[in-house]
Amino acid sequence: MPPKNDTFLRALRREPTPYTPLWIMRQAGRYLPEYNATRARAGSFLNLCKSPDFATEVTLQPLARFPLDAAILFSDILTIPDAMGLGLEFAEGEGPRFRHPLRDESDIAKLAAPDPSGSLRYVIDAVAQIRKALAGSVPLIGFSGSPFTLACYMIEGQGGTEFERVKTMLYDRPDLLHRVLAVNAEAVTAYLNAQIAAGAQAVMLFDTWGGALSQAAYLEFSLAYLQRIVQGLAREHEGERVPVIVFTKGGGIWLEHIAGIGCDAVGLDWTVDIGAARRRVGDRVALQGNLDPSVLFASPAVVQREAGKVLAAFGRGHGHVFNLGHGISRHTSPENVAALVEAVHSQSRAQH
Amino acid sequence: MPPKNDTFLRALRREPTPYTPLWIMRQAGRYLPEYNATRARAGSFLNLCKSPDFATEVTLQPLARFPLDAAILFSDILTIPDAMGLGLEFAEGEGPRFRHPLRDESDIAKLAAPDPSGSLRYVIDAVAQIRKALAGSVPLIGFSGSPFTLACYMIEGQGGTEFERVKTMLYDRPDLLHRVLAVNAEAVTAYLNAQIAAGAQAVMLFDTWGGALSQAAYLEFSLAYLQRIVQGLAREHEGERVPVIVFTKGGGIWLEHIAGIGCDAVGLDWTVDIGAARRRVGDRVALQGNLDPSVLFASPAVVQREAGKVLAAFGRGHGHVFNLGHGISRHTSPENVAALVEAVHSQSRAQH
Numbered sequence: 113m114p115p116k117n118d119t120f121l122r123a124l125r126r127e128p129t130p131y132t133p134l135w136i137m138r139q140a141g142r143y144l145p146e147y148n149a150t151r152a153r154a155g156s157f158l159n160l161c162k163s164p165d166f167a168t169e170v171t172l173q174p175l176a177r178f179p180l181d182a183a184i185l186f187s188d189i190l191t192i193p194d195a196m197g198l199g200l201e202f203a204e205g206e207g208p209r210f211r212h213p214l215r216d217e218s219d220i221a222k223l224a225a226p227d228p229s230g231s232l233r234y235v236i237d238a239v240a241q242i243r244k245a246l247a248g249s250v251p252l253i254g255f256s257g258s259p260f261t262l263a264c265y266m267i268e269g270q271g272g273t274e275f276e277r278v279k280t281m282l283y284d285r286p287d288l289l290h291r292v293l294a295v296n297a298e299a300v301t302a303y304l305n306a307q308i309a310a311g312a313q314a315v316m317l318f319d320t321w322g323g324a325l326s327q328a329a330y331l332e333f334s335l336a337y338l339q340r341i342v343q344g345l346a347r348e349h350e351g352e353r354v355p356v357i358v359f360t361k362g363g364g365i366w367l368e369h370i371a372g373i374g375c376d377a378v379g380l381d382w383t384v385d386i387g388a389a390r391r392r393v394g395d396r397v398a399l400q401g402n403l404d405p406s407v408l409f410a411s412p413a414v415v416q417r418e419a420g421k422v423l424a425a426f427g428r429g430h431g432h433v434f435n436l437g438h439g440i441s442r443h444t445s446p447e448n449v450a451a452l453v454e455a456v457h458s459q460s461r462a463q464h
Numbered sequence: 465m466p467p468k469n470d471t472f473l474r475a476l477r478r479e480p481t482p483y484t485p486l487w488i489m490r491q492a493g494r495y496l497p498e499y500n501a502t503r504a505r506a507g508s509f510l511n512l513c514k515s516p517d518f519a520t521e522v523t524l525q526p527l528a529r530f531p532l533d534a535a536i537l538f539s540d541i542l543t544i545p546d547a548m549g550l551g552l553e554f555a556e557g558e559g560p561r562f563r564h565p566l567r568d569e570s571d572i573a574k575l576a577a578p579d580p581s582g583s584l585r586y587v588i589d590a591v592a593q594i595r596k597a598l599a600g601s602v603p604l605i606g607f608s609g610s611p612f613t614l615a616c617y618m619i620e621g622q623g624g625t626e627f628e629r630v631k632t633m634l635y636d637r638p639d640l641l642h643r644v645l646a647v648n649a650e651a652v653t654a655y656l657n658a659q660i661a662a663g664a665q666a667v668m669l670f671d672t673w674g675g676a677l678s679q680a681a682y683l684e685f686s687l688a689y690l691q692r693i694v695q696g697l698a699r700e701h702e703g704e705r706v707p708v709i710v711f712t713k714g715g716g717i718w719l720e721h722i723a724g725i726g727c728d729a730v731g732l733d734w735t736v737d738i739g740a741a742r743r744r745v746g747d748r749v750a751l752q753g754n755l756d757p758s759v760l761f762a763s764p765a766v767v768q769r770e771a772g773k774v775l776a777a778f779g780r781g782h783g784h785v786f787n788l789g790h791g792i793s794r795h796t797s798p799e800n801v802a803a804l805v806e807a808v809h810s811q812s813r814a815q816h
Contacts, residue, residue: 274758274793275758276758276761276793276795279756279758279759279761280758280761280762282758283758283759283761283762283766283770284761284762284763284766323735324735325735325756326734326735326737326756326789327735327736327737327740328737328773329756330735362714362735364716364717365716365717365735365736382678383675383676383677383678383679383682383714383717384679384717385678385679385680388679404631404677404678404681406626406627406628406631406632406634406635407635409628409631409632409635409636410632410635410636411636414635414636418635421680437678441626441628443628
C-alpha cells in the first residue's frame with residue numbers, strides 16, 4: 113500500500129504532486145541534539161548503526177521535528193566491506209578506517225559478497241523495524257555505497273586520501289580493481305534487494321568518489337557497476353514500483369551517461385544548475401537535489417531565497433525531489449532546516 | 465622576439481605546430497631530488513619563493529631534465545595576500561596558513577591591493593631573472609591565484625576546509641565578499657601586468673577552489689572577477705601577443721562560460737573528456753590539459769598509453785597544450801615524467 117504521503121514516490125515517477133517533496137541527505141545526524149543524545153546512549157557510532165532499535169529511533173527523529181516527505185534508513189555506507197571482514201572502525205573525531213584494508217592480490221582473491229541475511233542482518237532488521245514504525249506515513253529509502261566508492265575505502269583503508277592506491281591499481285592492475293568491483297556490485301545488489309524485501313520503498317546508490325575519476329575511468333570503473341546493480345534490482349515490491357536514485361558527487365558533466373543506466377532519478381550535487389540538468393536529461397529521469405548545504409549556515413531569510421532559486425531553476429512541472437547537494441553539515445542549526453522545509457513546501461505549491 | 469621553441473605560444477593561438485607542446489603543472493616540485501636539495505639549502509619553502517636566485521634555479525631544473533615546451537615562474541599562489549599583510553606561513557608537513565586571516569568587517573575594510581613593485585618585488589625580479597636565464601629557449605609563464613581562491617585562503621585562514629567561513633559570508637554578507645574579491649582582482653591585474661612587463665610571455669590564472677561553488681555563485685563570485693582581470697591585462701608586450709589561460713579545477717560543467725570571458729585558453733582538469741570539451745568550446749579557445757596526474761603512478765607503458773588516449777580524444781588539428789589535469793604529485797617518479805614527455809612529443813607528430 114502506498115504511504116499516506118506519497119509525494120516523494122510520485123515525484124520520482126515524474127507524476128503530479130501538490131508541491132515539491134523534500135528530504136535531506138544525512139537528515140538523521142549530528143546537527144540534531146536528540147541524535148547526539150541517542151548516540152551518547154549507544155556509546156559509539158557503530159553501536160548506533162548495528163542496533164535496529166537505535167537505528168529506528170534516530171531515523172524517526174528528523175521526521176518528528178520537520179514535515180519531511182521521506183525517511184532514510186540510518187546506517188553507514190561501509191557496512192558491506194565490514195561484513196566482508198575488513199574491520200570497520202571509527203576513531204574519535206576522525207573518519208572511518210578499516211583494520212584490514214585490501215593490500216595485495218591474495219586479499220582480493222579471497223573477497224566474497226556477504227549474504228545479507230548473515231552478517232548484514234542487523235541492517236535488514238532495521239529496515240523492517242523502521243518501516244513498521246513509520247506506520248505508512250512517508251516512504252522509507254534504503255541505500256548503499258557504490259562499488260567504486262566502497263572500493264576506495266577498501267583499498268585506501270580510509271577516506272580523505274588522494275586515491276593514490278586505488279588509482280595506481282586502476283591504471284596498473286585494472287584486472288584486480290575489476291575483481292573488487294564485481295564482488296562489490298554483487299554484494300550491493302543482494303544487499304539492496306534484501307532491503308527492498310524488508311520494506312524499503314525506494315533505494316539510493318551513493319557514489320561519493322566517482323567524481324575523482326577521469327571520464328573514461330568513471331564509465332568503466334564506476335558507472336558500469338552502477339548499471340549492473342540497477343539491472344539486478346527488484347524494481348517492484350508489494351505491487352508498487354521501487355524507484356532507484358543514483359548520485360555521483362561531482363558527476364555533473366556525466367549526467368547524460370548516468371541518466372542512461374536505467375535508474376529512475378539522478379542525484380545532483382550543488383555545482384550543477386538544476387535547470388540546465390533538466391534540459392539535458394529531464395525527459396528520461398527525475399532529478400534530486402541540489403541546494404548547496406552551506407546555504408544553511410546563512411540566515412533563514414537567505415535559506416528561503418536560495419531554496420526559491422533552486423525551485424525556480426527547475427521550473428514548472430514534475431519530477432523534482434528537493435534535497436541538498438550533499439549531506440547536511442553537523443554545524444547546521446535545526447531552525448534553518450525548519451525554514452528550508454517550510455520554504456520548499458510553500459513556495460513550490462505555486463509551481464504545481 | 466619569440467623563443468626558439470614557440471610551440472606552446474603557437475598552440476595557445478591555435479596555430480599549427482609540428483607536435484603537441486607540453487608542460488606540467490608544478491613541474492618544479494618535490495618529485496625532483498634536485499628541487500629538494502635546493503629547498504634544503506634555502507631552509508624553507510618561503511625562502512625559496514622569496515629569493516629570485518633560488519626561484520630561478522628551481523624553475524630551470526625540470527627543463528634541464530626534460531624537453532618541456534614552457535617554463536613557469538616558481539612561486540606560490542598566496543604571495544598577494546602575504547603582501548597584503550596577512551602573514552603567510554608554512555608549518556612543516558602542513559599546507560599554507562595565514563597568521564592574520566580576515567576575521568571581521570574592519571579587516572576587510574582595511575584591505576588594499578599591494579603595489580607589485582613594493583612588497584611583491586621579489587616575484588617581479590624572479591620573472592626578469594628567469595626570463596634572462598632561459599635565453600630565448602622556451603617561453604616563460606607567469607601566474608596568479610584567482611580572486612576567489614585567494615579569498616578562500618584569506619577568509620578561512622588555511623586550505624583543506626569545507627569553506628564554511630567563506631560560504632557563510634557569500635550567502636549572508638555578499639557585500640563583504642565582493643569587497644575582498646574586488647581588491648583581489650585589482651591586485652592580481654597589477655601583479656600579472658608587472659610579470660608581463662618583466663618578461664612573462666603568457667599568464668595563467670589558477671582558480672583552485674571555484675569548483676566548490678554552485679553555478680550561480682561561481683559566475684558571480686569567481687568568473688566575474690576572472691573576467692575583470694582578463695579585461696585589464698596587457699595582452700601584448702614587445703610586439704608579441706601575451707596569451708591568458710584560465711583554469712578552474714572542477715569547472716568542467718562551466719566550460720562555455722569560462723571560454724566566454726576573453727581568455728585565450730581554458731585549462732581542464734582530468735574529469736572532462738577533452739574531445740567533448742573541444743566540441744563545446746574549441747572554436748573559441750585553446751585547451752590545456754588533461755591527464756589524470758595519478759596515471760604517473762603507473763608503469764611507463766601505461767603512461768604512454770594514457771597520454772595517447774588524451775591526444776586521441778583531442779583529435780587532429782591545433783590548439784592543444786598537453787598538461788596534467790592538476791599539479792604533479794610529489795610521489796611521482798621522474799622516469800615516468802620522461803616517459804610522458806617522450807610519448808606526447810612522439811605520438812602527437814602524427815596528428816599534426
